[in-house]
Amino acid sequence: MRPVIIAGNWKMNGLPAEAGPLAAAIAAAMPHPDVVRVLCPPFVSLAAVDAALAGTGVAVGAQDVHAEGAGAYTGGVSAAMLAGLATWCIVGHSERRRDQGETDELIGHKLLRCREAGLRPILCVGEQLAEREAGQAEATVQAQLAGALRVVTAAGGFPDDLVVAYEPVWAIGTGRTARGADASAMADAIRVTAAALGAPADGSRLPVLYGGSVTSASAGEFLAEPAIDGALVGGASLKVDEMAGIVARAAVTAQARLEAAGAA
Numbered sequence: 309m310r311p312v313i314i315a316g317n318w319k320m321n322g323l324p325a326e327a328g329p330l331a332a333a334i335a336a337a338m339p340h341p342d343v344v345r346v347l348c349p350p351f352v353s354l355a356a357v358d359a360a361l362a363g364t365g366v367a368v369g370a371q372d373v374h375a376e377g378a379g380a381y382t383g384g385v386s387a388a389m390l391a392g393l394a395t396w397c398i399v400g401h402s403e404r405r406r407d408q409g410e411t412d413e414l415i416g417h418k419l420l421r422c423r424e425a426g427l428r429p430i431l432c433v434g435e436q437l438a439e440r441e442a443g444q445a446e447a448t449v450q451a452q453l454a455g456a457l458r459v460v461t462a463a464g465g466f467p468d469d470l471v472v473a474y475e476p477v478w479a480i481g482t483g484r485t486a487r488g489a490d491a492s493a494m495a496d497a498i499r500v501t502a503a504a505l506g507a508p509a510d511g512s513r514l515p516v517l518y519g520g521s522v523t524s525a526s527a528g529e530f531l532a533e534p535a536i537d538g539a540l541v542g543g544a545s546l547k548v549d550e551m552a553g554i555v556a557r558a559a560v561t562a563q564a565r566l567e568a569a570g571a572a
């Protein structure tokens with residue numbers, strides 16, 4: 309049985325002084341231990357959020373990590389630096405691919421750094437609108453996945469704690485979501501690629517999240533899909549009521565999975 313995971317990506321929003329109280333308020337509004345809950349604030353707010361979430365069962369994630377372990381990389385933050393502050397780490401977000409020119413190869417090295425430091429990675433993949441319109445969505449995502457994961461598998465096998473977030477670029481911050489059925493088909497394609505790269509149990513244990521304009525109103529469309537295991541939430545993850553609604557809906561899916569596993 310795969311877990312149901314809701315991760316909030318706060319992106320470059322909020323000040324450190326605001327982050328702790330916001331995280332505490334969000335955690336209090338989503339008291340559903342059956343759902344794996346993660347908040348990913350900016351680096352400078354990790355310590356405050358880590359302190360605010362102590363004892364809540366909500367985990368802390370970073371939004372990025374440097375591809376190298378240490379050295380002369382001004383402004384960089386290494387996996388070892390994050391390890392005391394976060395247990396999860398987003399890698400390969402499309403905004404970083406776009407703004408920082410991150411390649412699949414570089415993202416693969418970030419996955420390696422996560423593995424060394426014991427950070428659980430959320431690897432983001434997703435196609436541009438033109439790629440979807442050209443019928444290339446699955447090929448694009450599969451190439452992103454393979455390009456990053458080849459670096460990791462070559463250095464010691466498929467990362468068994470990996471989580472993949474399918475975030476179509478055209479759905480991020482636009483208010484426009486993919487359809488549940490399309491996201492589900494993409495999750496299947498992601499698992500096929502993962503299996504080819506050596507994922508255990510033919511990729512059937514790999515959690516795949518959907519991301520892109522997820523709100524409390526749209527979350528149900530994705531959480532109703534058996535192939536989708538939760539959401540990576542951007543803008544709505546800064547709002548207490550939105551996160552409360554999204555996680556409450558996720559708890560319904562988590563409960564249904566528990567019951568199905570119990571009946572099996």
Ligand code: 13P
Nearest residue numbers: 317480481520521542543
């Ligand atoms: P939005 O939910 O704001 O569209 O952002 C999605 C995202 O990029 C999460 O990583």
